Amino acid sequence: MSKKRSRFSLLLASMMAFVLLLSACGGDKAAPNGGTKGENKASSSSEKPVELIWYTIGTPQKDLDRVTEEINKYTLEKINATVKINMIDFGDYTQKMQVKVVSGEPMDILFTSSWALDYVQNARKGAFMELDSLLDKQGKGIKEMIDPAFLEGSKVDGHNYAIPANKELPAQEVWRFNKEFLDKYKLDISNVRSLESIEPLLKTIKENEPNITPYAMVKDFMPVLPFDYVIEKMPMAVYLDTKDYKVVNILESPELKDTLKTIRKYYKAGYVSPEVDTTTSVDDLFKSGKWFMDRAATQPMADNLWTASYGYPVVSTPASDAYIYNWSVMGSMQAISANSEYPEKAMEFLNLLNTDAYLRNLVDSGIEGVHYEKVGDNKMKNLEASKSYDMPTFSLGNIMITYLNESDPDNKWEEFKSFNAAGVNAPLLGFNFDTSKITQEIAAIQNVREEFWSSLMTGTVDPEQYLPKANEKFKAAGLDKVIAEAQAQIDAWRAANNK
Numbered sequence: 001m002s003k004k005r006s007r008f009s010l011l012l013a014s015m016m017a018f019v020l021l022l023s024a025c026g027g028d029k030a031a032p033n034g035g036t037k038g039e040n041k042a043s044s045s046s047e048k049p050v051e052l053i054w055y056t057i058g059t060p061q062k063d064l065d066r067v068t069e070e071i072n073k074y075t076l077e078k079i080n081a082t083v084k085i086n087m088i089d090f091g092d093y094t095q096k097m098q099v100k101v102v103s104g105e106p107m108d109i110l111f112t113s114s115w116a117l118d119y120v121q122n123a124r125k126g127a128f129m130e131l132d133s134l135l136d137k138q139g140k141g142i143k144e145m146i147d148p149a150f151l152e153g154s155k156v157d158g159h160n161y162a163i164p165a166n167k168e169l170p171a172q173e174v175w176r177f178n179k180e181f182l183d184k185y186k187l188d189i190s191n192v193r194s195l196e197s198i199e200p201l202l203k204t205i206k207e208n209e210p211n212i213t214p215y216a217m218v219k220d221f222m223p224v225l226p227f228d229y230v231i232e233k234m235p236m237a238v239y240l241d242t243k244d245y246k247v248v249n250i251l252e253s254p255e256l257k258d259t260l261k262t263i264r265k266y267y268k269a270g271y272v273s274p275e276v277d278t279t280t281s282v283d284d285l286f287k288s289g290k291w292f293m294d295r296a297a298t299q300p301m302a303d304n305l306w307t308a309s310y311g312y313p314v315v316s317t318p319a320s321d322a323y324i325y326n327w328s329v330m331g332s333m334q335a336i337s338a339n340s341e342y343p344e345k346a347m348e349f350l351n352l353l354n355t356d357a358y359l360r361n362l363v364d365s366g367i368e369g370v371h372y373e374k375v376g377d378n379k380m381k382n383l384e385a386s387k388s389y390d391m392p393t394f395s396l397g398n399i400m401i402t403y404l405n406e407s408d409p410d411n412k413w414e415e416f417k418s419f420n421a422a423g424v425n426a427p428l429l430g431f432n433f434d435t436s437k438i439t440q441e442i443a444a445i446q447n448v449r450e451e452f453w454s455s456l457m458t459g460t461v462d463p464e465q466y467l468p469k470a471n472e473k474f475k476a477a478g479l480d481k482v483i484a485e486a487q488a489q490i491d492a493w494r495a496a497n498n499k
Contacts, residue, residue, distance in 0.1 A: 091280025
């Protein structure tokens with residue numbers, strides 16, 4: 001999630017997720033290691049510089065090349081390496097990157113998570129390099145800086161295959177609002193929580209603001225439901241309050257059926273875009289302010305981040321409780337490709353990115369004096385040019401060395417620690433589903449998901465007709481077999497861990 005930005009991830013949302021102790025930087029100010037910017041040059045100037053190829057998620061930014069030039073001046077001095085940053089938009093990232101991974105396309109560093117370019121499955125398939133020894137050698141700073149819960153919670157079969165972003169640990173969803181319209185129509189959000197509770201607000205905007213999108217929804221929308229998913233955004237889950245850890249098919253749950261009826265009603269009423277099931281980004285709406293509400297993953301002081309990002313007030317209210325899921329621990333990670341020519345140098349870069357405040361803020365916020373200005377030792381304010389460089393902060397690494405927004409309290413990171421400590425462990429936290437025995441079924445289920453999921457979840461089709469069809473196709477693809485395998489593994493995991 002970005003301090004300038006719209007998304008968290010988590011998710012986060014989700015996020016899944018979606019950020020920011022800080023050392024000062026710029027000019028000759030102190031760097032986090034006690035030196036000054038530009039010190040600690042690469043150990044051997046006789047070595048040929050390495051160019052690292054980095055693929056990461058997010059809408060490609062207009063000023064990316066300009067900022068990358070500054071990044072490379074710094075990394076060349078520090079670690080004798082430069083980076084070529086390739087950005088792929090959120091809605092396209094998984095599909096495009098999976099093709100690149102399978103084809104063996106050259107790359108060194110790549111974004112992965114529980115929700116984009118599936119971390120666990122790709123780690124088990126050998127797409128990512130095991131990082132244990134690299135972390136001990138070139139990644140010591142990472143181990144010292146980030147919350148140990150992230151590295152421990154993101155292990156796959158006892159090993160680390162990616163570096164998690166040091167950010168919010170639990171996932172909590174909120175309803176976000178463009179405050180202009182709340183004020184204009186004196187709309188009260190104090191009792192807003194459920195999907196149904198937002199209907200009167202949407203109705204007011206639809207009737208009075210014909211040029212405003214009431215709900216800025218995208219095709220990968222997933223309603224808030226009381227489940228912990230075996231695989232995120234797939235129809236196998238246990239209830240959050242489960243006692244017996246029974247895996248259920250959510251397509252047959254009364255909670256999903258009722259929710260889809262509500263979403264369908266909102267679609268038919270024109271509260272969401274008629275093209276929602278093909279919409280991968282609503283960034284243009286956010287930049288123009290022509291939206292009323294949406295849902296997003298949150299973190300402490302998230303409203304300040306969104307307000308700074310968009311240039312107008314954004315406020316929020318909870319849509320869910322804060323749970324620590326596998327996918328929130330794994331909600332934002334950078335892996336090193338198993339085919340990387342320069343794994344040690346790639347880890348050196350990731351170590352620098354996660355420990356060096358100058359580099360982290362340069363990658364995140366752009367060039368000081370161009371995209372933002374400092375308003376304190378560790379506080380910043382966006383300038384107009386930030387619209388040409390608006391990176392998703394949550395996806396880039398340790399958020400706790402990024403600059404605070406000018407409206408953020410000085411104790412923001414203490415608030416993060418409190419937020420992380422208060423998160424409730426979801427029932428499947430620590431369980432990683434091994435799909436090696438059901439690869440064909442998982443692939444078939446994924447194909448069915450591509451056919452039905454977006455249309456169902458966004459209300460584009462009538463759930464009374466399409467939910468039974470979808471469920472029938474999921475079962476034909478092997479959903480019941482997958483559920484049985486998941487149940488067997490969860491039962492064994494519970495027995496081994498005294499759950």
